[in-house]
Amino acid sequence: MKAPTPRGLALALLLRVEMGGRAQHLLDRALDRLDWPERDKAYVTHLVYGALRRLRLLDFLLEPYLKAPGKLPKEVRWALRLGALEWLLGKPDHARVSPWVEEVKGRHPGFAGLVNAVLRRLRPREAPECVRLSLPDWLCEAWRGFFGDVAFAEGFNEPAPLFVTAYREVDLKPGPIPDSYVWERPKTDFPALGLQPQNPASLFAAALLEPKPGEKVLDLCGGAGLKAFYLAAKGAEVVSYDLNAKRQEAGAKTARRLGLRVAYRTQDLREPLPEKAKKVLLDAPCTGTGTFRAHPELRYRLAKEDPKEMALLQLQLLETAAQATEEGGLLVYAVCSLTEEEGEGVARAFLERHPGFRPEPFFCPLPVLRQGLGVYVAPQGGLDGFYYLRLRKVDSRA
Ligand SMILES: C[S@@+](CC[C@H](N)C(=O)[O-])C[C@H]1O[C@@H](n2cnc3c(N)ncnc32)[C@H](O)[C@@H]1O
Known part of the structure; x- marks a missing residue:
């Protein structure tokens, strides 16, 4: 079997989180078993945490380019979200688009063109605050009401020492x-x-x-x-x-x-x-x-x-x-x-x-x-x- 790439591993872990797993536990278990360079392990962690921390915002950014995102194969949807995450964090197109297209080609070749087109077309889009912070609306509004401001939640997106x-x-x-x-x-x-x-x-x-x-x-x-x-x-x-x-x-x-x-x-x-x-x-x-x-x-x-x-x-x-x-x-x-x-x-x-x-x-x-x-x-x-x-x-x- 082909050894997974860091991107492929991130996709697999995110699918398991979507099925109810805990990201921290899954990452610890998966990375402990691999003798990859620390840089690669850190990249997997960055992708998994980054996609989950900004999930609502990523879906919002992708929304104008997808007719029925919920009907896409799950791996394709996560590849799009991860590609959008890297776009959001300023990674240049040449280092960002084709690696995700390759990941999708190996799994769902029929969607490679779509991933390529969408990841190249992404543009900035003004998101409402609760979406930008990737919080559920009920909690975001409860926090705004109780604390007066919800900007503190941006702290959840900082990398954790x-x-x-x-x-x-x-x-x-x-x-x-x-x-x-x-x-x-x-x-x-x-x-x-x-x-x-x-x-x-x-x-x-x-x-x-x-x-x-x-x-x-x-x-x-x-x-x-x-x-x-x-x-x-x-x-x-x-x-x-x-x-x-x-x-x-x-x-x-x-x-x-x-x-x-x-x-x-x-x-x-x-x-x-x-x-x-x-x-x-x-x-x-x-x-x-x-x-x-x-x-x-x-x-x-x-x-x-x-x-x-x-x-x-x-x-x-x-x-x-x-x-x-x-x-x-x-x-x-x-x-x-x-x-x-x-x-x-x-x-x-x-x-x-x-x-x-x-x-x-x-x-x-x-x-x-x-x-x-x-x-x-x-x-x-x-x-x-x-x-x-x-x-x-x-x-x-x-
Ligand atoms: C916040 S965690 C505690 C973490 C722990 N104090 C620490 O510092 O690592 C809450 C704990 O409450 C325990 N718990 C939940 N319901 C309980 C109950 N009815 N009686 C006793 N312990 C309970 C859980 O098993 C869990 O370990």
Whole structure:
């Protein structure tokens, strides 16, 4: 069988994303197995992420030249989108058109002429803002209403630096908060170097608990325990709870490799916990609208009702977290989402029912998109969008 070209691999991966796969996972798996030069791997990544991040805009640019784009063979449609992406990014015709025509010739020869003609005819076209940002209209409008402006979403289209949290002394470029660094080499066996890939906005949720040596901390919805690693490294005694035992097993392995002690317990957190602590972190499941940079396909899969539905689960989990917080203690609620419902909406509903908790102010060293009861972090400079609410339990009777 003919070895795939980087363009051919990008086409194949995009077809799999269209069938429901996750781009990041598919790319990692495919590229790990290939001994291609880094340049070629980076090109595949650039094409896959680029096409998904600008999908609505690419379809808008192609629209005047295609009668029924939905009826084209899927590979032809992706080849057109990728050719349009390279046009948008300023690649000259001679380096852009014939390579995509060749890819199509090998798969659907009858469409090679069409691809050639369309890619040569592309012209600038003024797109509405939500199309330019490749956001679904419902989310774009909700963001415009809540944040006043949606321009921040352009941050999702920036290339993502790879951030790592360091559990050893390292000589790397510092990230935007302590313990966070930028990894500028090819991916590697990170735990062997005392490193854990982690977005600084995610790390900051754990830092907000200000963990002290010997303190007991509950890490709720801890998943593999990425935030638990940080808390344990600061000397806290961490118990990490999650529903997903498989994720926890993988986390326990990484914790051992990093030389950190984390206790894992598997439980559905809609049920009360058997223990309490002065410090509790709830990193709740969410719609992930702050992670469109790393997961560009997610935006096309969400429905308008999802944030509201997710907020109901988040409130239930926050109830468990509140009960597990000792009087005088700190409770941090975090989500990697930027919707009103999952952030301020949850905060308002929770505080109405729990007058014994009050928001505990904090300084946010990351770019702030909006501040209310909690803080929304802007997805800028490679940061994921996040919402944090820090609460103090002042009276356990109320
Ligand atoms: C945002 S992720 C957590 C990421 C993790 N804290 C980290 O830093 O890597 C949300 C987690 O909530 C867990 N989860 C969802 N519903 C749950 C439930 N009812 N009870 C316990 N965990 C749940 C998921 O398994 C997932 O690991």
